Amino acid sequence: MCEANDRTRISFVREVEVLRHISHPSIVSYLHSFTTPTHHCLVLEYLAGGELFSLLDNDDRYGRMTEPLVRRMFGELARAVGWxxxxALVHRDIKLENILLTCDPFSPPSYPSFASLPTPLLKLSDFGLSRFIDPSSPLLQTRCGSESYAAPEIVMGQKYDGRQTDAWACGVVLYALATRVLPFDAGGGEGQMGNTAAQGREGRKALLFRIAKGDYTWPKDPRPFAAEVDAVNANQSQSQSQNENQDQDQNQNQDQDSDMDSPPPSPSPGPLNLATPGLKRVVARLLVRDPSKRAKVIDLWDEEWMQGPGAPPPPHRDTAAALVDGDSIGEVARTEVV
Structure with a gap:
């Protein structure tokens, strides 16, 4: 629900128009909308798990995260964005707060088996800045979204392809899933999520400068014997992957949109190094300063990490006739807000 003024009205109408014409398992479902003299109201499906940001911001819950769960979450997000x-739809405001969980994966505290988690586990929401683009002329110029997730071309005021800036934002999300910090906030990897606003004007300038340069680092792993632990985890993941590949071969011709129930072991409490070399390679392909060299989200499945334990299957590349009554999409969903 939002106040009824010109700016929010355009955002509201755009979001309704977009959501009415799309349907994907990992995108929040539109139910109804209405306007009162003072407010615009959008009715969406209820998702019990809350924001992904809240999970990462909780010490106890995040302490039980595992690499397969990170892979599952990011894989579902990437499938939705690739679709x-x-x-020809771009989101332009992908961030942890706009990714909602369908359940709390750590409730009850005993944690259910990985295979019992619902599919999908998360859904992308908040389409107020989204729009359909012309693939033959994709460049946009409206500067929008959240600065911590903004690509270099946006912070430098250049025209941009929304698909490429969405890919960058996905890289920021994956970095945060692995580290609990945003890559360009608070000194490039050593701060806390959401801390930039508290730094004031100078902090914002430093953030934008780091983004413009594509300058980020990875936090140091504080765990003792980290290398030895990671070697054991890698061997376990390889064994699990071999077992799962047998099941995947039997189902490769089935519709994959609802088949995401690979069963890696349940997480155990304690700090883990989730920023593995494979995950870092995926992030490195997305956080590329030159948008022409940045990976397309749908191409990430050629990375071995994207196919490991917990991974959802690759998305279908054929999206023909995928829109709901696509011929009736209103002009507000195809143009920039003035």
Whole structure:
């Protein structure tokens, strides 16, 4: 629900128009909308798990995260974004707060088996800045979204392809899933999520400068014997992957949109080094300063990490006739807000 003024009205109408014409398992479902004299109201499906940001911001819950769960979450996000780009839709505000969980994966405290988690586990929401683009002329110029997730071309005021800036934002999300910090906030990897606003004007300038340069680092692993622990985890993941590949071969011709129930072991409490070399390679392909060299989200499945334990299957590349009554999409969903 939002106040009824010109700016929010355009955002509201745009979001309604977009959501009415799309349907994907990992995108929040539109139910109804209405306007009162003072407010615009959007009715969406209820998602019990809350924001992904809240999970990462909770010490106890995040302490039980595992690499397979990170892979599951990011894989579902990437499937949704890749599908959107296939139908020429860009989001332009991908961030942890706009990714909602369908359940709390750590409730009850005993943690259910990985295979018992619902599919999908998360859904992308908040389409007020989204729009359909013309793939033959994709460049946009409206500067929008959240600065911590903004690509270099946006912070430098250049025209941009929304598919490429969405890919950058996905890289920021994956970095945060692995580290609990945002890559360009508070000194490039050593701060806390959401801390930039508290730094004031100078902090904001430093943030934008780091983004413009594509300058980020990875936090140091504070665990003792980290290398030995990671070697054991890698061997376990390889064994799990071999077992799962047998099941995947039997189902490769089935519709994959609802088949995301690979069963890696349940997480155990304690700090883990989730920023593995494979995950870092995926982030490195997305956080590329030159947008022409940045990976397309749908191409990430050629990375071994994207196919490991917990991974959802690759998305379908054929998105023909994927929109709901696509011929009736209103002009507000295809143009920039003035």
């Amino acid at each position: 959107m780009h296939g139908v």
